[in-house]
Amino acid sequence: MAEEKKLVEQITSQEKDFAKWYTDVCLKAELCSYSGVKGFVVIRPYGWAIWENVMNNVDARLKNMGVTNVAMPVLIPEHLLVKEKEHVEGFAPECAWVTCGGDDILEDRLAVRPTSETVFCDYWREVVKSYRDLPQLLCQWGSVVRWEKETRPFLRTREFFWHEGHTLHATPEESLKFTLDILYMYEDFIQSDVAIPVIKGKKTDKERFAGAQATYTVESIMRDGKSLQSGTSHDFGNNFAKAFDIKYLDKNNKLVYATETSWAISSRIIGALIMVHGDDRGLKVPPHIAPIQVRVVPIRMKDENNVKAASDLYDRIKKAGIKADIDLTDKTPGYKFAECEMKGIPIRLEIGPKDIESKKCVLVRRDTGDKIEVSLDNIEREIKELLEKIQKNMFETAKKFLDSHIDTATTKEELVTKMNKKTRFIKAMHCGDEACEEAFKDETGISSRCIPFEQEHISDKCVVCGKPAKYELIWGKSY
């Protein structure tokens, strides 16, 4: 048990230092490690396996919506990047610039893509001629580079992984509809499969994406009360189409501008998963996206019968389509248990000599810590049912946390006092003025998360300036 303690003791507790706890878990659960390249991490097999499950899940959902994948160049010439004014102002300051290719000094330097609206538009200008070519529903899986000053694994790194979807439509109505369809899909994926409750809404003008007409977001809350943007969907209207001159012949044979959207979920969702579900023993991975759903641990490694029974059980479970592995290393059972917990494996299955005699084994739930003795007869069914129970319980636990971390405020003092006492979401009215919002953020560090789709009337006046209120905002402290 000395070894077990060692593994857990290496983690700072959430209460003591949440940020330190977070990086401890990232490293000890072997999700990632620091790299020799400043601001970049190595995503290790266990971390990448979670991301692969996210990719497979979302890719299947996108294909069902008619989206196909493509690959655009990783390097974007500066002359393309500057075409949409607001967009380049947003991204140019954080680009990594290629200035030499081989021995040549480049005249037009190239950005390692920070996002790809510009190259998609450049492509569409070439291939889209008529209404028959629309809609274009495209997506690219890969990574992008943004020169962040402060970095944290999965939350903010100079390279991060994502899909970037880009679509082109015939009318503003169609692009708006698709922007929202994607948002609803994100909501369903994050809630049903990552077990994280979200609040849907629209970003204020201050917070919207550089170059977009409207940005929609799903926001979630971490265990330290801070909020994290977990997915975004942008409607550009024809901002980019005008900048890139993307016109098509409509059914009346008239040349008109197309409309565009873009949207993304990134490897940040792994950061959210860690901070919403994790505890002082480590990670908790929701069964739907867990690379290992069940780990079998034989109790007596020196007992050949025990090892054989455990291996047979492992084979049975795997054959039933459950993602399982078995720990046959020479570590102590206590250490193995601690490792299961650190990696957040939903179910640990312990089997010892006595269990074999009585044709039973012990299932240990990572979400609650409960130990359940079950007969080996229906073990496959038991596990499958339990995985769904765990998935559901993880969502409900997170939902309770969210519900207990939403409050309201009607004055600036109330908003600030409440937020400083306990970081959370606070609902309060706003006048809609960008300058008012910005000054408040600069002063207090509290930012608007979104204009929630479900609007409530908290009061008549703007919580910041007291002028007549335009809408309700969700305020928070963001990652």
Add this chain to the structure above:
Amino acid sequence: MAEEKKLVEQITSQEKDFAKWYTDVCLKAELCSYSGVKGFVVIRPYGWAIWENVMNNVDARLKNMGVTNVAMPVLIPEHLLVKEKEHVEGFAPECAWVTCGGDDILEDRLAVRPTSETVFCDYWREVVKSYRDLPQLLCQWGSVVRWEKETRPFLRTREFFWHEGHTLHATPEESLKFTLDILYMYEDFIQSDVAIPVIKGKKTDKERFAGAQATYTVESIMRDGKSLQSGTSHDFGNNFAKAFDIKYLDKNNKLVYATETSWAISSRIIGALIMVHGDDRGLKVPPHIAPIQVRVVPIRMKDENNVKAASDLYDRIKKAGIKADIDLTDKTPGYKFAECEMKGIPIRLEIGPKDIESKKCVLVRRDTGDKIEVSLDNIEREIKELLEKIQKNMFETAKKFLDSHIDTATTKEELVTKMNKKTRFIKAMHCGDEACEEAFKDETGISSRCIPFEQEHISDKCVVCGKPAKYELIWGKSY
């Protein structure tokens, strides 16, 4: 039929200009398009879907071999790249260099990864401590950048897609075994699923990978007689382990150097697929990796019953697990047929009013052009059997071509004359001297493809210099 002609007439014939035919097919089959970034292409949905099938197939094979995926930084600092001398000499001249991040000028410039041996080694130095941590069987799917001067879609572009596998082992025997296991896997994939016959062998010292101890390759021949390296596997021994100081504690508690391998198949395989199987009507995609295996074409689009019968048939086929689509556009049947051929869809299924009455339809094979009338009763089974037949026939056709394009030579004159008369593989002996091989390549443009595993004794003397022969080489003109 005017439209049909138009589509096909836009392609140059193979005989007239093979290179032009190749790019025509790339563009007309909508595999890719040129981008606004010099030397980079856009891989369009149909091209990417083929690559996705390659990825899924090979990824499953790798996972069966115990390989797990990871993500290493896309940018590599120059100080890491220069650690292995031969390696940096091979790659530095063709790197794209990032010299500015945001507004900062970088002291240590960063290469957009041309290949990732160095970052993998940097990672292993941190995480590998004992024999318990070995083997490390890792792979990364993504793209790399090499500053090529002349580019051609899929064959040579400044960015290309691949997997790069990197493994670390305890002993030279283990790394050699794994290098070869990968080569055999590549052979099976390329032959069984891409329907391209290959010759396995070892590269000569002159042709081996920069920094490797030995490079193994699978070589294939295109319809113009030129050869293409279709997959490579490198055994580094402990070259990199020494340069990066990667040592582990072995079972006797002694610190020893690990050994390393790396291996790759790239999007070049799509170039091979085009040039091995294609003809003057366009692409032919082998059923095992075809994004669309069957396209249903209703003959009378204005006949509602015809459209409904075609749609029902399409649903039936899809439900049976066959990758199908249906062409319900308002183009003429002739144009639709030509499009099926251009895209290399293995089976075209034509159904008209008469067929519905007689409960039949017409299957058209892309590989042979044969039209087969079949009953609708067992259509799913018929299609599945036919797809396997087509897969097999495509391999056999390519194998016959390969067999008729291998010759032998015993003198320099014979080798050069034969190669100039008809580009092909020529077997001939070599003395093993790097300088001899290099001078001959510079003079004639003929290069050694590999030292084939199946050695034959063609003669006693080196075909170039006449000195005693060391081994048989396969010579060719390469892409």
